[in-house]
Amino acid sequence: MPITIHSEKKLFHLFGKTFSYVLYVDEKGSLLNLYWGRKLPDGDVTYILKEFRGGASFDSEYSRLPFELPTVGTGYFGMPAVRARNEQGNDVTVLTYDSCAQVSGKPALSGLPAVYAEADGEASSLVIVLRDALTGLIARLKYTVMENLDVLTRSVELENGGSENLNLTNMLSASVPLPGNEYDILHLKGGWARERRIVRRPIGEATTRVESRRGASGHEENPFMAVLTPDTTESQGEVFAMLLIYSGSFLAATEVSNFENSRLSIGLNPDVCSWLLAPGETFQTPEALLVHSAEGLTGMSRRFHETIRTRVCRGYWRDRERPVLANNWEATYFDFTEEKLMAIVDEARKIGVELFVLDDGWFGARDNDAKGLGDYTVNRKKLPGGLAGLAEKVHALGLLFGLWFEPEMVSPDSDLYRAHPDWCIHVPGRARTQARQQLILDLSRADVCDYIIEAVSSVLRSAPISYVKWDMNRNFDEVGSAALPPEDMKSLHVRYMLGLYRVLETLTSRFPDVLFESCSGGGGRFDPGMLAYMPQTWTSDDTDAIERLKIQYSTSMVYPISAIGSHVSAVPNHQTGRTTPMQTRCDVAMSGNFGFELDLSKLSEDDMATAKKAVELCKRIRGTVQQGEFTRLLSPYEGSMTAWQFV
Ligand code: DGJ
Numbered sequence: 001m002p003i004t005i006h007s008e009k010k011l012f013h014l015f016g017k018t019f020s021y022v023l024y025v026d027e028k029g030s031l032l033n034l035y036w037g038r039k040l041p042d043g044d045v046t047y048i049l050k051e052f053r054g055g056a057s058f059d060s061e062y063s064r065l066p067f068e069l070p071t072v073g074t075g076y077f078g079m080p081a082v083r084a085r086n087e088q089g090n091d092v093t094v095l096t097y098d099s100c101a102q103v104s105g106k107p108a109l110s111g112l113p114a115v116y117a118e119a120d121g122e123a124s125s126l127v128i129v130l131r132d133a134l135t136g137l138i139a140r141l142k143y144t145v146m147e148n149l150d151v152l153t154r155s156v157e158l159e160n161g162g163s164e165n166l167n168l169t170n171m172l173s174a175s176v177p178l179p180g181n182e183y184d185i186l187h188l189k190g191g192w193a194r195e196r197r198i199v200r201r202p203i204g205e206a207t208t209r210v211e212s213r214r215g216a217s218g219h220e221e222n223p224f225m226a227v228l229t230p231d232t233t234e235s236q237g238e239v240f241a242m243l244l245i246y247s248g249s250f251l252a253a254t255e256v257s258n259f260e261n262s263r264l265s266i267g268l269n270p271d272v273c274s275w276l277l278a279p280g281e282t283f284q285t286p287e288a289l290l291v292h293s294a295e296g297l298t299g300m301s302r303r304f305h306e307t308i309r310t311r312v313c314r315g316y317w318r319d320r321e322r323p324v325l326a327n328n329w330e331a332t333y334f335d336f337t338e339e340k341l342m343a344i345v346d347e348a349r350k351i352g353v354e355l356f357v358l359d360d361g362w363f364g365a366r367d368n369d370a371k372g373l374g375d376y377t378v379n380r381k382k383l384p385g386g387l388a389g390l391a392e393k394v395h396a397l398g399l400l401f402g403l404w405f406e407p408e409m410v411s412p413d414s415d416l417y418r419a420h421p422d423w424c425i426h427v428p429g430r431a432r433t434q435a436r437q438q439l440i441l442d443l444s445r446a447d448v449c450d451y452i453i454e455a456v457s458s459v460l461r462s463a464p465i466s467y468v469k470w471d472m473n474r475n476f477d478e479v480g481s482a483a484l485p486p487e488d489m490k491s492l493h494v495r496y497m498l499g500l501y502r503v504l505e506t507l508t509s510r511f512p513d514v515l516f517e518s519c520s521g522g523g524g525r526f527d528p529g530m531l532a533y534m535p536q537t538w539t540s541d542d543t544d545a546i547e548r549l550k551i552q553y554s555t556s557m558v559y560p561i562s563a564i565g566s567h568v569s570a571v572p573n574h575q576t577g578r579t580t581p582m583q584t585r586c587d588v589a590m591s592g593n594f595g596f597e598l599d600l601s602k603l604s605e606d607d608m609a610t611a612k613k614a615v616e617l618c619k620r621i622r623g624t625v626q627q628g629e630f631t632r633l634l635s636p637y638e639g640s641m642t643a644w645q646f647v
Contacts, residue, residue, distance in 0.1 A: 002124040002145040003102060004042050010097065012126060013042055014143060017150040019292040021143075023068055023128070024049070029096030031068040031130055031141070033177050036240065038294050051179060055259055064259055066177035069130065069139055069156065071095055078255050078263060079207070082158065083170035083270070084277070086135050091169075095130035095139055102126055106144045106153070111498050113245050113532030114287040115146060115153050115311050122146060122311075136162020136279075149307045152290040160277040167487075168275040172251075172267030174242055174288035181205070181260045184230050186297075187252070188222040188554060193542035193575055195219055195523040198554045198637055203227065203254055203262060211251040213272045215440070215476035215493055216520060217527040224558050225252035227264050232296050234632055239293040239300045242266040243558060245312065246286035247529035248497040249273060272479070274490040289528070297557065298631055305560035305630065312528050313535040313563070315508060317515045321622050322536065322562065323400060324352065324615055325467070325595040329359035330543065330569050332599070334367050338383050342393055347600035349397045351608060352615040355467055356394050357402035357595075362387070364414065370437045373409045374416030376455050378462075387463035395464065402467025402515070403459070407452045408500065409438045409473065423448050425492070427480035435474035444495030445483045449503050460511050468511075470504075470534060472520040497529075504533035517565055517593075523551070526559065536563050536593050543569035543597060544576040545588040550636045552592060553644065561646070562626040566592030568611065570599070582607040586614035591625065591644065594618045621646070 004013045010025035022035040022045055034048045052066050062075025069081045073092030083091050105120035117123035125144040131137070138159040145152055154174040160166050183203040187210045188196035210225050212218040226241035242264060244250050249269040256262050266288050275283050289307060293299030310318070326348040328341055345356045363379055366372030378386045385392070391401040410417045410424055412434065417424070424439040426432045432439055441448050460468070481492050508516060516534035518525060522541035530537060537559075540551045548566065555564055566589040571579040582603075589595065596611070603611065618625075629647045636642035 002147045003126050005100065005102065006044070009044060009046065011044065011046065012100070012128070014126065014145050014152060015039060016145055016152060016292070017147060018294060019150065019152070021152055025097040030065060030074075031095070031097055031128060033066045033068045036176055036178070036290075036292060037238070052177075052261065057259075064257065064261070069095060069141060070175060078257065079175070079253060079265060080170045081172040081175040081265065081267070082139060082156065083168070084135065084137050084158075085167040085169060087164040093132050093135065093137060095132050095137070098129040098131040098138070100126065100128045106146075109155060109284055109287060111501060112284060112286055113312070113501060113529045114155075115144070115151070115245070115289060115307060116314070117146070117311070122148060131161070135164070135166060136160060137166060146307065146311065149303060149311065151303050151307050153287050154290060155287040156285045157282055158277065158285075159282040160279050163279050165279070166277045168277055168283060170270045171273065171275065171283065171285050172265050173244060173285045174267065174290060175263060175265035176240070176290070178227060178240060178262040178264060181256045181262050182230060183262060184228045184232065185254055186226040186228060188224060188557060190219050190221075192219050192521055192524065193540060194547070195526065195540045195551055196222055196554045196557075197550065198557065202230070203256060205256050207253060207255045209251060209253045211269050212249050213269055215248055215479070215496060216472065216525045217247050217250060217529070218475065219521070219524040222558065223250040223252065223266070223527055225254065225264065225266065226300065227254060227262065234298045235296045237296045239291070239297060240264060241291045241293075241300050241304075243289045243291070243304065243528060244286055245289060245528045245532065246497065247500070247525055247527050249493045268494060272490070273493045275494060276488040276491065286529070301557055301632075302629065304558045308528055308531055309560040309562050309627070312532050314532060315535070316513050317535050319627065322515070322593045322626060323354035324618055325355040325357050325402065326353045326600065327357040327359055327469075327567065327595060327597045330574055330597045334361035336361065336382060338385065338390060338393075341390065343601040344599060345394055345397055345399060347603070347608070348596065349399060351600070351612040352619070353399060353596065355400040355402055357404065357467060357469060358390070359404040359469065360406070360471070362403070371411045371413035373406055373411040373438050374414040374441075376405070376459050387459070387465070391463040391465065400466040401464060402469065403465050404469045404471060405456060405459075406471040406473060407456055407503070408441055408443060410441050411438050422482040425476060425479060425481065427478040430478050433477040435477070438474055440474065440476065442481050442483065442496070443499030443503070444481050444492050445499070449499045452503050453506050456507055457510060460514065465514065467515045467517065469538065470516055470518050472525060501529070501533075508533050523555070526555065531559075531563055536565050538565040539592065542575045543567055544573040544578050545580045545585045546578060547576060548588050549642050552588070553632060553636055553642055556630060556632060556644070561592060561630050564592035565595070567595040567597035569597045582610040586610060590614060590618050593626070594622070
């Protein structure tokens, strides 16, 4: 049984295949986390508490208790997982145990992506209810053990059961104490064109924050953090890892107390997110995926890969081999005609490519990145036969047809902006700062989301489109919405994501056979939230094969190969100027969802022959590459060689 409840002791034991997670309600009704680690026999482990209580201190013992959901005003001075400001103007919240319920299967989270179960037997869930007697705040802590996947999910639903407004300013999804501070931390830091570099260092004595305040998970950090025993390698050592199934502003943090105990937390970023909770209303946090591995980083990655690939990703393409594609972006940028495109498609056909993707520049006045976003009417000067005409020609050569969109954005120079200047995120009286000469549509507004749904739907209905590249090329600046009251303005970060998830849920359900790939200036929103709607992501705008070795290696720390988009591009490479042989470029790109992003009509005969052979090989082995078991063998971060294997 993955969950046992010892009612007399108020002890909850959650078992994975290899891990245990033990909770306990103490004599004052506080919910404490006694243990997360290697699997224990079922039994009374309350003796562990002594470890946390011992030691002389200036503070009360509450400062040291291993709270499962720390709040403010309980004598605990660490980062609160929940902070709720009441109408008296204070944050004091004392959550004590109320009740619990066991559920078979895994209930969905309303409006949010999450791990799902396909059959009730795959998942066992537990809800523990805590309550604050004075403010009426109710916290429902939701846990699910996915036994075969050997992972635990956690989230919190907050309900205002009182009679006055509560302003939620901390809404973390998970916050778990870990004994001692003999640990390293590992996270994935990066930037545009150098996404997700592995950073590993001792946890130290201070707080470490890994975060985004950008309105997207971002290029700079990934919503993931791991705590490792210092001896941990790929194949041995203990790892405690958290991943947030969310695509917006997040915080992951480690703290070390003055008694040298540690804590790992993850959730919405409290600096930029809050939520006004009126009496009777509820707020659901995003879900955190918790992985414990006693088999090093490989064990951690396998659990993430399996879970994301089979129980976060959904739909028709989840288990299917992904088509080899040719994308025209680096081949033509905005400068294309139907003739130029068809010349590329014709060469693509000769080497066995299965899908042609038309990137940016096909609509409105979009001849460069200064205009046109929002006006999704096909540009007949470039494509006289429209999308349907082009798709027909592509199909006649035996390839599927795919299309680029950037639906969350608007160019100030567009008909959409001229008609609805208040539809973008902005603050009255302040500049509307542009990045890539564009503004962000305010997806906290239902009317804006409905517009996007209909605009994208009508294009998808206008031609046989089998694939969509969903791009997003800037982050938040002046964060304000014309539709939100001042007292709830700081909910915009969260409401934007909820709006985006509604748009994606609607479109992916309306067009279930379309293969969606997400993108954000390359890998600026490579996260499990997007993967719940789109099973693959464009990994980086850096297409240099040597740079990609590092980017793809470290992306695999968390993400399965079936999620990693990887293309062969021209040499000298457009981002780095480096020249690499065609064989090298093919080998690297084939270690992900294979594609080409160069003008195939300009390749030499030799390069065409190499590319053709690579496509043939890819088709033979892609089942194993995309769905098989992946192992990192030699790190490019530790020397000048790298190796990985697919089984
Ligand atoms: C950014 C993407 O990462 C590129 O692949 C390309 O689609 C451009 N946007 C188009 O504007």
